[in-house]
Amino acid sequence: MQDHELRRRAVGEMHLRRWPLLPVPCHIVQWVLAVDEAERAEELAAIEARALEHDPVGNPSHREGRISPTVAFTWERQSEGSSLTLFAAPCTEDSFLDPASDGELAAALGWARGLPGQIVRSTRVWVGEDNAAVERLLERHPLNRDELVSSVIAGGIRMWSDFRIMPDGFGRLLVAANGADPRDLARQIQRLQELGNYRNKALLGLPVARECWPQLDRAEARLRDLADRIANSTTRDDSLMRELSALALDVASVSTAVSFRMDATLAYGQIVEERLEQLDSHPVAGFASLTDFTQRRFRPAMNTCRATMARIERLAARTQQLASLLRARISTHIENQNGELLRKMERSSSMQARLQQLVEGLSAVALSYYLLGLLKYALYALPHGSLGMTEERLVGLLVLPMVVGVWMTMHVLKKRLLGPDSH
Secondary structure: OOOOHHHHHHHHOOOOOOOOOOOOOEEEEEEEEEEEEHHHHHHHHHHOEOOOOOOOOOOOOEEEEEEEEEEEEEEEEEOOOOEEEEEEOOHHHHHOOOOOHHHHHHHHHHHHHHHOOOEEEEEEEEOOOOOOHHHHHOOOOOOHHHHHHEEOOOOOOEEEOOOOOOOOOOOEEEEEEEOOOHHHHHHHHHHHHHHHHHHHHHHHHHHHHHHHHHHHHHHHHHHHHHHHHHHHOOOOOOHHHHHHHHHHHHHHHHHHHHHHHHHHHHHHHHHHHHHHHHOOOEEEOOOOOOOHHHHHHHHHHHHHHHHHHHHHHHHHHHHHHHHHHHHHHHHHHHHHHHHHHHHHHHHHHHHHHHHHHHHHHHHHHHHHHHHHHHHHHHHHOOOOOOOOOOOOHHHHHHHHHHHHHHHEEEEEEEHHHHHOOOO
16 A cells, blocks of 8 residues: 555645644744745745754645744745744743844844745734733733723633734734643634734735725626617617627626635635634623624625625626627527518519419410421321311311420429429
8 A cells, every 4th residue: 555645745734733832921923924926935945944854744834943042933835825933932021022132032033024925914922921911011012002902712811902013013912821721822822813814814805895896886887878778779789799798808807806815805704703713702891802803893894895796796697697688689680580581582482483383384385386386387298188177277276285285294394303392
């Protein structure tokens, strides 16, 4: 037996998002990056230069390593970019408030800022021993007290954040371990970060959705105008069909331009909902809760994206329906024209048949006339009175039989030559 070529990658995928155990206190710095394909090789080379020789996860999209004795990192490649997380421990409150005061942490931040990519989200997380330690740090940290969100998760872990970008470009998340198991603590903080990371990724679709609404407004106005013109028959059908085809192409272009971003947004939104459910957060009196913050600000954005996709689909369906109706009308016109043409051809064929019969009748008379003339000349050669009547009388008696015989002979010959269906 042999291993399937994708077996190890499939198993490694199950361990892709694992964080190491977190000592308390701890300072975590995380970036979520959008990286172009042209920058992937440069990023990977910089990461592998610091990565462990043997990656315990065993996944090619995951790397772990250490930048200095006090700063470790994990890196993960994702479908639309990557994430880099630094773990600084031991770490003091002063170094969290001013990372430049910690030489090793400052060097690690400088190395990380040199990596390629665009920042989608960057966060600095402080993990304190208990609520009192974090509240002491809050007194020294400029978080917006009016928008401060705080909830209890996993039974005892508590978080604080205002989810704003500070002057240094990072958001802040403060977490009190409150005696939680180190494994549970790492898992819950990672879920908190994933909640925010996927929320930001999902929200990238909101500006795209808003930008395409004016285009959809114009497309719907064009569709209404075309529907009125089709109903009133004020324009040639071929011209209307060209305009409908152009409209369908414009709608398809909008759909193609936004569909990937909208699909990604809805997928990320589903992950956000799952992470929120897994965190099972509980509100703290006097603070906005994590669930309320997410529902109040995130879900309306997702509804806008869903409404945009639904509107594009409805517009495309209505355009297709109108085009089908117009094609049916054009087909009906063509069928009517073909029917009238067939009726004209039938009348023409009937007239030609009657004319042909008239010509055949006249031809039989003319041929009979010539045959009687020849017979008359033949009778002149006989002795006078040998037939017991005059030649003129004999010719007169043969006129009717001659005409009938010629006509029947022509009819028989026509059947033999053209078939029994000829008339």
